[in-house]
Amino acid sequence: MIRENINDLIAFAAVAEERSFTKAAARLNVSQSALSHTIKGLEQRLGLRLLTRTTRTVAPTLEGEDLLATLNPCFEKIESRLQALNDSQDTPTGTVRIVAVEYAIESILWPKLSPVLKQYPSVNVEFVMDYGYTDLAASQCDAGVRYGDQVSDGMIAMRIGPDERMICVGAPEYFEALGTPEVPQDLVDHRCINLRLSTHGALYAWEFEDKDGQEINVKVKGQACFNTVNPVLQAAIDGHGLALIPERLAQPHLDSGALRMCLEDYCPYFPGFHLYYPSRQRPSTAFTVVLDALRERA
Template sequence: MLRENIHDLIALAAVAEERSFTRAAARLNVSQSALSHTIKALETRLGMRLLTRTTRSVAPTLEGEDLLATLNPAFDMIEARLKALNDSRDRPSGTVRIVAGEYPIETLLWPKLSPLLKEHPAVNVEFVMEYGYTDLASAQCDAGVRYGEQVSEGMISMRIGPDERMICVGAPDYLGRAGAPETPHDLGGHDCINLRLSTHGQLYAWEFQEPGGAEFRVKVSGQLTFNTINPVLQAAIDGHGLALVPDRLAGPALEAGRLKTCLDAWCPTFPGFHLYYPSRMRPSSAFGLVLEALRERSD
């Protein structure tokens, strides 16, 4: 439909509803002559009369009634949708699906989003727990969480957490029995708790950095292998060997004396978690609130 027809159809609907050019012109804030010209131009383009005019009233013709029967429900739907969008500014609603691993869900997403959900009961959040890179479109997710350096091109990336550091930990009784490794190359003589990566099924090679030097990886072995990080931490607490885990995750156990660190000088920091989502996405009112709640602030 030509763009100018929209304005003319709105004028037609107003005249038909008011049954008067005078009242319709006042409602549309135009002159009566301009409104009359608009209706005549529409009728000319369509090649038919849409209104019957008398000295006392205006009424739709049969063709006009037929056209209005389609127009009025459509206008009502548009008006209702615009009102809903306007209301959403004051009462955001909708569902946001976020794909992330267990660790960021528990330590970042949930602590930040729990207060938001209490404040906005019409906002829903669905967590999809995955550990590999997830295609958001195929998974029907709005956003995902990954470490900063792992976010793909073409995605908007927003930091949601501080820098991270993987640390080597062990229970005091294990370190008392086996001793603490002095360098990562000593890990071959230790029981280490492995993490199997869901992306390609391989075991995670522990990442270290020479003090002031290059990064390198060490493959470790031991009795236990898990595919999520929390059981790895618990197994270390229970004395089954050494584990390489995020420092924030191990923090409570370290403070309680249930774990001790080793190889501290070899464990570098790296960019923390980022939320990523498609650059073409138009954020809904609910998604906008989620973004604001998750955004990492320096203070």
């Protein structure tokens, strides 16, 4: 009976930890209806009610809490042992899933990890592009990438790139036709290319800083809006308006003359990209290889 219930117990632990059938189903990669059926079957076989369900929440009963407290150390011990067996291999092996924005994947992750994949054929890396603040456990990712000042408490953070800044740019013909803003507040009278944040669906408020270190946020308007940064860059090159984009992304086009910068004195630097992952995570051989390759050494 115990062996028959292992998968059901894993399902129960996921629901109890997530406090949600929807999140637990995503974590286990099963349908919500299948997960609900599994939990009902487990409760019937045990003759106990393990979860209290309401229209808004799911919470373990006293019996469920007791079972969860017993299961978690067992699952962690099994996982630790399996990881130890994997670590005993001479060749780094495994899959590492990393969630990051498109710009981080293209400018840092792929250039640094491309040689690693050639060097270690048994190491696999899956890149998940997301502009939101992704929950690593819910998305089943091993690590994520954010700017250094955006990493959540309780996470290990490792710098993987230099300091960055967002700069305001436009095509030369745009400035010739519509002029150059002198201060951030002038942007309300200019055509700007917006970025819609997937985190909460709002338009990104352009962020600047004056000489005294005071933040200046400007909500801009324009004809074009995207939810990734590369099309924003191209729209600026095509003369559709001003754009606020990472300086490193814009630099080749500044060098070529396709773009010009404005409001430079209001564009401060901030901590660059960091890789973050749970502090309790025991790194696999594949994850260790990835960490070493991404570490910023400059």
